[in-house]
Amino acid sequence: DAGVIQSPRHEVTEMGQEVTLRCKPISGHDYLFWYRQTMMRGLELLIYFNNNVPIDDSGMPEDRFSAKMPNASFSTLKIQPSEPRDSAVYFCASRIAGPGHEQFFGPGTRLTVL
Amino acid sequence: KQEVTQIPAALSVPEGENLVLNCSFTDSAIYNLQWFRQDPGKGLTSLLLIQSSQREQTSGRLNASLDKSSGRSTLYIAASQPGDSATYLCAAGEYNFNKFYFGSGTKLNVKP
Numbered sequence: 001d002a003g004v005i006q007s008p009r010h011e012v013t014e015m016g017q018e019v020t021l022r023c024k025p026i027s028g029h030d031y032l033f034w035y036r037q038t039m040m041r042g043l044e045l046l047i048y049f050n051n052n053v054p055i056d057d058s059g060m061p062e063d064r065f066s067a068k069m070p071n072a073s074f075s076t077l078k079i080q081p082s083e084p085r086d087s088a089v090y091f092c093a094s095r096i097a098g099p100g101h102e103q104f105f106g107p108g109t110r111l112t113v114l
Numbered sequence: 115k116q117e118v119t120q121i122p123a124a125l126s127v128p129e130g131e132n133l134v135l136n137c138s139f140t141d142s143a144i145y146n147l148q149w150f151r152q153d154p155g156k157g158l159t160s161l162l163l164i165q166s167s168q169r170e171q172t173s174g175r176l177n178a179s180l181d182k183s184s185g186r187s188t189l190y191i192a193a194s195q196p197g198d199s200a201t202y203l204c205a206a207g208e209y210n211f212n213k214f215y216f217g218s219g220t221k222l223n224v225k226p
Contacts, residue, residue, distance in 0.1 A: 031212060043203065043216040056213060091157060099146045099165045099207070103214060105158040 004106035006092050012112045018080040021109045023092030024073055033093040033103065034067055034077050043091075049075065050097075082113045116141045118206050120217035128225050131194050135220045137187040137204035145207030147187050149178050152201045152219070161202075162189070166209075194224045 005024040013019055025032045034046040047057040052069045060067070064083070069075040079086055089110050095103040117140040127133050137147070146165045150158040162171045162178040164187065170179040177190040187204055201219040208215065 033214070042218045045213060045215075048212065050212070093158075097212075099167075100163070102148060102160045102163045103205070104160060105150075107157045 004092055004094055004104055006106035006109050010110045013082055014114050015083055016081045019082045021077040021090050023075045025094030029094035030097045031095050032075050035091040036088045038088045084113045087111055087113050116206050116208055116215040118215045118217040120220050124221040126223040132192050133194055135189040135202050137217055139185050139206040142182045142185055143209050145209045147180055148205045149189050150203045196224050196226050199224050
């Protein structure tokens with residue numbers, strides 16, 4: 001398996017623009033997680049899905065953030081409009097249900113909002 | 115909400131030394147605990163996962179232990195090498211909710 005795939009790897013945009021980050025989880029994984037990592041706040045869980053259904057979005061910072069998972073092999077995280085404070089590395093991760101299964105991370109998308 | 119702490123934030127050791135990284139969590143009712151490695155500018159690589167019913171897991175030179183009663187996990191690295199230099203993060207899984215709380219990491223530097 002190719003692991004968790006994220007695109008783009010780097011994104012530079014201007015304040016006010018819409019940004020869409022994409023993730024393809026590992027085939028067969030039930031759970032998908034979106035995280036954000038910054039120097040100041042470390043790694044924060046934004047939202048997670050179980051079988052394509054959003055379970056907990058309490059970590060989504062504002063209404064400007066939205067996430068979807070239309071099928072088991074694809075998820076998007078959208079920021080509209082983007083702001084400079086959204087600059088961070090965004091990670092997608094997936095895992096199989098059960099306490100004995102590890103969480104696997106994608107390579108991340110480094111977002112810079114000017 | 116689970117609070118996860120990793121101390122120290124940074125550690126520098128000479129090559130060949132055995133070392134222990136610490137991870138503390140506030141809620142003993144954890145689902146599992148996972149250790150990761152993160153190289154600069156890269157994603158997180160899973161090292162070891164310990165289920166709540168287990169006490170330790172081993173992989174090569176790495177050994178992770180879990181003590182739920184004291185709210186602690188340790189990652190033991192034997193015979194450290196410069197290639198072990200990275201940031202090590204632990205994540206505590208929350209029971210019934212599948213949420214994972216991360217510590218801020220320990221940045222390890224192994225000097226040749």
